[in-house]
Amino acid sequence: MIKNMQLGSIYFDSVGRMGLKKSLGIEEHYSIIMENGDAIGIVEVKYKAHENDLDKLDRKLKNFKKLFPIYQNYKQYGAIASFHINDDAKREALRRGYFVLQRSGHLVHTESGEYLTVL
Numbered sequence: 001m002i003k004n005m006q007l008g009s010i011y012f013d014s015v016g017r018m019g020l021k022k023s024l025g026i027e028e029h030y031s032i033i034m035e036n037g038d039a040i041g042i043v044e045v046k047y048k049a050h051e052n053d054l055d056k057l058d059r060k061l062k063n064f065k066k067l068f069p070i071y072q073n074y075k076q077y078g079a080i081a082s083f084h085i086n087d088d089a090k091r092e093a094l095r096r097g098y099f100v101l102q103r104s105g106h107l108v109h110t111e112s113g114e115y116l117t118v119l
Helices: 051-067 087-095
Strands: 014-016 019-023 026-030 032-035 039-049 075-085 099-104 107-110 115-117
Touching (some): 087 099
Antiparallel strands (some): 099 107
């Protein structure tokens, strides 16, 4: 159960797993999608995140609005969530404008210093 559905200061009304989507010759798997009526948060979940996972997230963000045209006018935010992310990958994720989520006990720490409580 997620008690606080936000990325940084952006609050979301719903969060869920999207799974696999195939359309227009494109196939993507989305781990977590967050939505609030005018913004979408796309969270790529990995046990151990690497820089090549950021390239996959870039591609998934690029393809999302093609696969889900209903979200065409929504703002889009990306995040990488991981138990472990090395310093180089973390710096690169932040440089690309992504949120970085790391688990610490029962809390998910965002790079902005805010926390999501996970039960």
